[in-house]
Amino acid sequence: MQRFEQIYEEHADAVRAYVRRRAPESLVDDVVADVFVVCLRRIDDVPREALPWLYGVARKTLANERRKQSRLVPLAPEVSYEPEPVGDSHLASAFAALSDADREILRLVAWEGLSTRAAARVLECSPVAARVRYHRAKSRLRARLDGAASFRPEPRGATE
Amino acid sequence: MSTDVIARLAAANPVPGPTRERRSVRLRWVAAAAAAVVAVPAALALADQIGVSNQGTPVSTSQVLPGATRLDEALQELQVGSTMQYLGTLNGVAFYVSRNASGHFCMAIDHVGEQYDKGVGCDFNDDGFPSADRQAAVFPPGRYLEGVAADGVAKVAFLDADGNVIDSTPVVDNLFASGTRLPQGEAVYVETFDAQGNVTSKQTLRG
Numbered sequence: 264m265q266r267f268e269q270i271y272e273e274h275a276d277a278v279r280a281y282v283r284r285r286a287p288e289s290l291v292d293d294v295v296a297d298v299f300v301v302c303l304r305r306i307d308d309v310p311r312e313a314l315p316w317l318y319g320v321a322r323k324t325l326a327n328e329r330r331k332q333s334r335l336v337p338l339a340p341e342v343s344y345e346p347e348p349v350g351d352s353h354l355a356s357a358f359a360a361l362s363d364a365d366r367e368i369l370r371l372v373a374w375e376g377l378s379t380r381a382a383a384r385v386l387e388c389s390p391v392a393a394r395v396r397y398h399r400a401k402s403r404l405r406a407r408l409d410g411a412a413s414f415r416p417e418p419r420g421a422t423e
Numbered sequence: 424m425s426t427d428v429i430a431r432l433a434a435a436n437p438v439p440g441p442t443r444e445r446r447s448v449r450l451r452w453v454a455a456a457a458a459a460v461v462a463v464p465a466a467l468a469l470a471d472q473i474g475v476s477n478q479g480t481p482v483s484t485s486q487v488l489p490g491a492t493r494l495d496e497a498l499q500e501l502q503v504g505s506t507m508q509y510l511g512t513l514n515g516v517a518f519y520v521s522r523n524a525s526g527h528f529c530m531a532i533d534h535v536g537e538q539y540d541k542g543v544g545c546d547f548n549d550d551g552f553p554s555a556d557r558q559a560a561v562f563p564p565g566r567y568l569e570g571v572a573a574d575g576v577a578k579v580a581f582l583d584a585d586g587n588v589i590d591s592t593p594v595v596d597n598l599f600a601s602g603t604r605l606p607q608g609e610a611v612y613v614e615t616f617d618a619q620g621n622v623t624s625k626q627t628l629r630g
Contacts (some may be wrong), residue, residue, distance in 0.1 A: 269546050283438045292563055296542070301499045344498055348435030358432070384445040405428045 267303050268315050275299070276316050277375075284346055284374055297324045315377065315384035320365075322385060325420055357407035365400035372397060432466050470520045474553045477597040479508035479520070487519050488541060503529045504605045514600040516569055528552045530562050530571060542556050558615040558624040559599070565610045565628045568592055568601040577618040581610035582625075588614075 275295070282294045298321045299419050302309060348355045358366060371382040383393035473479075484498055484507050502524035510518040512535060519531040529545040544562055546552055548572060552560040553573035560577075561570040568581050572594045579599050581592035592601035613626045 268500060271547065280438045284436070288608065291567055296563075299498050304496060335539055338459075341500070344628045346437040348432060349437045351431065351435045354431055354435055369429070374436045376433075404432070408428065408566075 265308050266309075267299075270302060270306075270309065271299060272318075274314050274317055277314060281318050281321055281375060282325065284370060290328060292330060294321060294324050310384075310398075311356065312381070312384075315381045318371070318375065318377075318385040319387060340360055349355075358406055360407055361400065361403055362395065365403055368393065368400050370398045371406060435566040450617050472526075473508055474528075474573075475571060475597040477510050480509040481506045482519065484521070486504055488533065488543065498531065499542050499626060501529055501543065503543075503545070507531060507561070510571065511596060511598055513595055513598045516600040516602075518571060518598055520571060522554050528560060530560060532562055532569060542554050543551070556624060557626060559626065562615055565605065565608065567604060568599065568610075568613075570599060572599055572615060574583045575617055576615045578616040578620075580614045582603065582614055583609055584611045585614070 276364045278298055279291065279295050282291050282298075286294060296388070298317055301320050301324075302313075302317060302321060327343055333414050358369070361369070368379075368386070372379065373375045375382075375386070379394040380390045383390045386393060386396075388396070427606075451598065459606045468588055484503055484505055487498065487507055503521040504523065507519040507521040507529075510520055512518070515535050517535050519532040519533075521529045523529050523545055527545045527547055528551050529541040530542070531541075533541045543565055545559075546560060551557060558573040558576050559570055559574075559579050565581075568579060570579075570589045572579055574597065576594050578591060578593050583589050590601050590603050590605060593601050595621070609630055613628060615624045617623050
């Protein structure tokens with residue numbers, strides 16, 4: 264119980280922030296609560312560096328919640344809501360155009376402040392895979408931001 | 424350039440990172456949602472340990488949130504013991520309390536007749552409820568003004584970050600339940616008042 268209390272004390276705010284960056288407020292309490300119920304139940308499995316593990320549990324809990332909701336109604340708008348970057352509409356548009364996987368690895372690094380190695384633990388992939396995913400996502404975001412400037416019409420016909 | 428992209432994204436974080444500052448009083452709960460309530464008498468001198476005048480009636484913990492697997496597991500894992508005290512039902516909310524194996528104050532709530540808004544949690548503060556600084560145990564923190572108040576508390580209120588009262592409700596037999604669901608994060612403080620309207624404590628809710 265003492266270790267659980269220590270984990271809760273150190274990481275509850277970070278877990279709450281993680282969830283709030285990915286879900287509507289109406290889900291935040293329940294998801295955070297579920298994360299720590301899992302933590303309590305599996306306290307012996309929690310690694311010394313607990314935060315990425317907690318994020319991983321939160322990620323699965325959110326996914327389960329979305330699946331559950333989508334079975335009830337065709338993904339209620341509130342549940343499908345995902346907070347977007349604020350104060351930078353150009354960035355928000357570019358970010359929204361990325362795939363879920365790209366957005367998630369970028370969030371983990373830029374918003375949660377994780378290294379790609381720690382992000383790998385959240386995403387349950389190898390550190391190398393996370394690093395590759397991160398660099399590709401970053402490139403795609405940069406390309407989206409550069410947008411019109413980098414756009415080239417597809418060549419038509421042939422010249423010779 | 425690549426660093427700029429990440430820095431730009433970081434600057435646009437919709438929920439800036441949690442601060443590490445320690446709050447004067449922290450509510451530390453584990454909660455969940457689901458289930459219903461059946462009260463079954465049992466014998467235990469738990470009532471004396473709760474710390475409020477309303478000592479309620481003992482009920483078997485296994486019957487507090489039957490059918491709610493996650494909550495039932497949470498009750499066990501929080502080590503609340505085999506018995507809880509049913510303190511009563513106010514405004515459609517049933518309250519159960521206990522001291523767990525470590526002596527922490529634990530509470531289960533049930534919005535009777537509702538499928539959701541049920542939960543269980545323990546306050547892990549060293550200076551836990553009831554104490555001079557902790558005169559109200561609110562659960563779930565910040566969402567509803569519901570919970571258990573220390574003896575002598577006549578009213579409780581939620582305040583926003585600027586100190587404005589956004590919800591308040593009288594205390595009846597140590598219980599309070601306003602029934603108003605608030606947006607998460609709006610309530611920042613809980614204030615308690617005595618019968619003369621004097622503020623007796625001001626607690627910071629965790630955010």
